[in-house]
Amino acid sequence: METIVFGLRNMGRNKARLALITILIAIPFFLLLALQSIGDAVERQSAALMRDVNTLLQLRARGSMGHVNMIDQDRILPDSVLERARAIEHVVHVEPYLLAMAPITMPNFVMHVGLAPTAIKRLESHGEAGNPRIIAGRDFSPEDAGKDVAIIGQGYAEWAGIRPEDVGRATLTVDTTRTHPVIYAMDRPKRDLRVIGMYASGYVFGDLQLFMPLDTFRSIYGIDRGVSWVFVRVDSAANVAKVADRLKAVVGEAADILSPTNAATFTATTSRTVSRLATVGGALAILLVIVVVFFAMLMLVGERSREIGTFKAIGAGSSRIAGQFLTEAVALTLLGGIVGLVVFRLLGEAVAGRLFALGVGPFLPAHYQPLFGSLSLDTRLSGDLLSLALLAAVIAAAIGGAYGIWRAVRLSPVEAMKHE
Amino acid sequence: MSAFARGVSNPFRNRLRTGVAVSLLATVIGLFAVLIQGALLARGQIASLEANVRTVIELREAGAFGTGGFGGDRPAGATDFSTATLAMVNRVPTARHITKVEEYVHAPQIDPSRPNAYAMVIGLRPGAPMRAIGEVDYENARVVAGRGFTERDEGEAIAVVGRLYARERLGVGAGAGRAAFENATLMLNGRPMRVIGIYATGNDFGDNHVFVPLETFRRIFSPGSKLSKIRVTVDSVVNVEAVAADLKRLPGVDAVTAAEQVATARMALGTMAAATLFGALLLFAIGGVLVVFVMALATRERVSEIGTLKALGAPNSEIVKQIVAEVFAIVVMAAAGAVFVAMVTVRIIEGAFGLELALGRDVLPLVVLGSFVFAVLGSLYPIVAGIRLSPVQAMRRT
Numbered sequence: 001m002e003t004i005v006f007g008l009r010n011m012g013r014n015k016a017r018l019a020l021i022t023i024l025i026a027i028p029f030f031l032l033l034a035l036q037s038i039g040d041a042v043e044r045q046s047a048a049l050m051r052d053v054n055t056l057l058q059l060r061a062r063g064s065m066g067h068v069n070m071i072d073q074d075r076i077l078p079d080s081v082l083e084r085a086r087a088i089e090h091v092v093h094v095e096p097y098l099l100a101m102a103p104i105t106m107p108n109f110v111m112h113v114g115l116a117p118t119a120i121k122r123l124e125s126h127g128e129a130g131n132p133r134i135i136a137g138r139d140f141s142p143e144d145a146g147k148d149v150a151i152i153g154q155g156y157a158e159w160a161g162i163r164p165e166d167v168g169r170a171t172l173t174v175d176t177t178r179t180h181p182v183i184y185a186m187d188r189p190k191r192d193l194r195v196i197g198m199y200a201s202g203y204v205f206g207d208l209q210l211f212m213p214l215d216t217f218r219s220i221y222g223i224d225r226g227v228s229w230v231f232v233r234v235d236s237a238a239n240v241a242k243v244a245d246r247l248k249a250v251v252g253e254a255a256d257i258l259s260p261t262n263a264a265t266f267t268a269t270t271s272r273t274v275s276r277l278a279t280v281g282g283a284l285a286i287l288l289v290i291v292v293v294f295f296a297m298l299m300l301v302g303e304r305s306r307e308i309g310t311f312k313a314i315g316a317g318s319s320r321i322a323g324q325f326l327t328e329a330v331a332l333t334l335l336g337g338i339v340g341l342v343v344f345r346l347l348g349e350a351v352a353g354r355l356f357a358l359g360v361g362p363f364l365p366a367h368y369q370p371l372f373g374s375l376s377l378d379t380r381l382s383g384d385l386l387s388l389a390l391l392a393a394v395i396a397a398a399i400g401g402a403y404g405i406w407r408a409v410r411l412s413p414v415e416a417m418k419h420e
Numbered sequence: 421m422s423a424f425a426r427g428v429s430n431p432f433r434n435r436l437r438t439g440v441a442v443s444l445l446a447t448v449i450g451l452f453a454v455l456i457q458g459a460l461l462a463r464g465q466i467a468s469l470e471a472n473v474r475t476v477i478e479l480r481e482a483g484a485f486g487t488g489g490f491g492g493d494r495p496a497g498a499t500d501f502s503t504a505t506l507a508m509v510n511r512v513p514t515a516r517h518i519t520k521v522e523e524y525v526h527a528p529q530i531d532p533s534r535p536n537a538y539a540m541v542i543g544l545r546p547g548a549p550m551r552a553i554g555e556v557d558y559e560n561a562r563v564v565a566g567r568g569f570t571e572r573d574e575g576e577a578i579a580v581v582g583r584l585y586a587r588e589r590l591g592v593g594a595g596a597g598r599a600a601f602e603n604a605t606l607m608l609n610g611r612p613m614r615v616i617g618i619y620a621t622g623n624d625f626g627d628n629h630v631f632v633p634l635e636t637f638r639r640i641f642s643p644g645s646k647l648s649k650i651r652v653t654v655d656s657v658v659n660v661e662a663v664a665a666d667l668k669r670l671p672g673v674d675a676v677t678a679a680e681q682v683a684t685a686r687m688a689l690g691t692m693a694a695a696t697l698f699g700a701l702l703l704f705a706i707g708g709v710l711v712v713f714v715m716a717l718a719t720r721e722r723v724s725e726i727g728t729l730k731a732l733g734a735p736n737s738e739i740v741k742q743i744v745a746e747v748f749a750i751v752v753m754a755a756a757g758a759v760f761v762a763m764v765t766v767r768i769i770e771g772a773f774g775l776e777l778a779l780g781r782d783v784l785p786l787v788v789l790g791s792f793v794f795a796v797l798g799s800l801y802p803i804v805a806g807i808r809l810s811p812v813q814a815m816r817r818t
Contacts, residue, residue: 052684060623284458
């Protein structure tokens with residue numbers, strides 16, 4: 001115990017040296033934590049890519065476009081497809097849609113789409129390009145379910161003579177008896193829908209749609225059962241192929257399954273490689289930091305071989321000297337590690353962000369400039385990782401220190417005192 | 421003995437200490453080489469993602485379904501969307517980011533007597549991907565029997581048909597082998613077309629098309645210069661939004677991308693690329709500090725020796741030469757060890773993480789060269805300290 005107390009007291013004898021060594025150990029710790037945080041940011045972005053890109057599958061009745069009033073293309077999916085799809089592992093969301101064509105100035109047509117009020121508004125012929133921007137009025141709310149309300153595309157609105165300022169008051173009549181070379185008449189009563197919102201999709205055909213609540217669509221077109229499209233979202237690109245295979249097995253008899261399987265597999269494989277590389281980089285960085293600590297301790301003890309000689313000259317035993325210096329080495333490492341950690345927690349985000357902008361900025365093309373703000377380094381690191389890094393550093397410090405001490409205690413007191 | 425010879429032989433005076441220094445330096449250089457290789461591999465993988473994920477922009481006549489017209493619809497861009505659009509695509513301000521432009525022209529073929537009445541005839545340049553209607557735009561039809569088109573097929577009266585089309589309209593099964601459809605022909609606008617292959621997309625709607633060479637399509641259907649779709653491939657997802665914005669300004673064109681997915685991919689991949697570069701720079705800093713440490717330690721005892729050399733009349737330039745030669749000798753020995761360390765580390769990583777991390781030929785020499793520079797920096801301390809000592813002080817310290 002006395003040896004440990006001596007070792008700890010020794011540490012504070014030379015304040016300048018204490019500060020220098022602490023900083024020497026703290027800097028690599030800070031860099032290590034910054035690296036881990038960068039690896040974590042890469043992981044998060046990789047996870048976002050895997051979750052949000054190429055994870056959407058579309059189901060339609062086999063060989064059919066699923067438009068409820070289109071000649072020879074009006075077969076739709078049975079409702080059972082929804083439950084079967086939801087039951088598949090890795091499926092996180094299942095969205096049903098109903099679609100009908102509506103003639104406008106001949107020979108052109110627009111699309112009417114029924115959907116759950118909170119569902120993504122998907123555009124026919126490019127369903128992935130969902131959620132067009134509301135430019136007037138409001139979006140659907142859950143309370144709109146079953147009501148005679150609609151959100152209209154700006155192109156369709158222009159044809160119908162509805163201006164953005166009319167939204168909220170204007171109505172649009174859905175007449176299912178009107179025909180077109182590819183649209184057949186349905187013997188249903190006309191229905192007036194109040195236009196509560198107007199959207200813009202960014203392209204002309206995308207702006208030629210009318211969205212209404214699913215139940216309203218069913219009521220207007222008399223489609224009590226079945227759906228035109230089902231969009232299935234998978235939890236990760238890595239599972240798209242698996243889910244596509246499972247869908248083929250359980251609903252393949254009824255449904256065409258449009259799956260971005262190849263793209264998802266490519267995304268998943270490549271992202272996984274990047275994630276693994278980030279993990280490897282982190283592990284090797286820990287190893288390098290351990291080497292830094294080892295050297296720091298080796299140098300520290302080497303510098304003090306004269307003191308060791310003095311201790312030996314006044315009769316101190318080798319074990320006591322070793323215990324004292326090892327205590328100091330370990331305590332310095334812990335102190336440096338803790339200082340590095342505290343500085344990282346307090347300033348890591350700002351400093352690492354600034355380092356990022358200054359260090360990486362000149363090497364990146366201009367289009368990456370907006371990313372400087374987006375690389376949010378999370379300073380909350382896992383306790384396990386910190387404990388592991390600190391423990392490894394302490395062991396490295398002990399080994400590095402012990403090697404230096406071993407060299408010093410082998411010398412005679414006179415040699416040691418001569419040796420600086 | 422020359423300064424260079426003294427420097428090269430110096431490390432062998434204390435073999436234990438040199439052994440430790442070389443081992444540690446070899447470890448640092450070896451691990452650092454692996455890290456650099458890993459960073460390069462990560463950059464390559466991210467670049468590959470940037471070049472292949474969500475980089476296709478679909479163009480079609482403004483206001484059209486893009487499927488050749490349902491019942492003769494006349495969308496807003498019906499008269500504008502043509503081969504002239506192709507030329508305009510190549511002239512947009514961001515055209516330098518466009519790597520590929522593919523043109524398609526469609527004509528519906530409706531046969532109410534068939535269970536799947538609505539088939540599509542698609543003209544394309546031989547060699548271009550066979551993209552089925554309704555199929556996700558980056559998934560291509562796969563030839564499951566016979567062959568696809570080659571460049572020599574341009575203008576030939578031949579067709580590649582979908583599996584469903586072959587079964588329902590030609591009575592040929594995809595699994596029947598080449599002999600079954602070798603003599604199969606189909607009629608397009610009264611012209612016979614020889615079937616050379618069958619494709620599959622995995623769904624019936626996509627498998628109900630007929631692909632023919634573009635010039636053949638034009639000869640049969642006489643669409644003039646009209647096109648139905650143009651697919652534009654951009655060099656990187658980070659440029660897709662800018663290119664799409666330019667393409668949207670073209671007259672009679674609807675430019676369609678999955679904007680949210682493009683934005684997500686751009687942000688995620690851009691951040692990954694930047695973070696990887698940042699990590700590499702931090703690692704470079706750590707690696708440099710390590711090498712400086714090792715060399716400062718290994719050449720520390722030279723401080724007093726330099727004083728002795730000065731007392732014997734050695735000029736400063738000789739002293740610098742000697743230390744640099746010593747550093748060179750240590751780094752060369754460490755480089756040999758680093759090759760071993762790197763190879764072992766790569767093997768361990770490949771086994772543990774399933775990564776193919778073969779060291780590039782340029783990586784290790786570059787890392788060794790960098791280490792030499794850092795090692796010289798690390799040796800500045802003994803050089804400067806030794807040169808500043810008077811010979812008397814130096815001799816006292818010996």
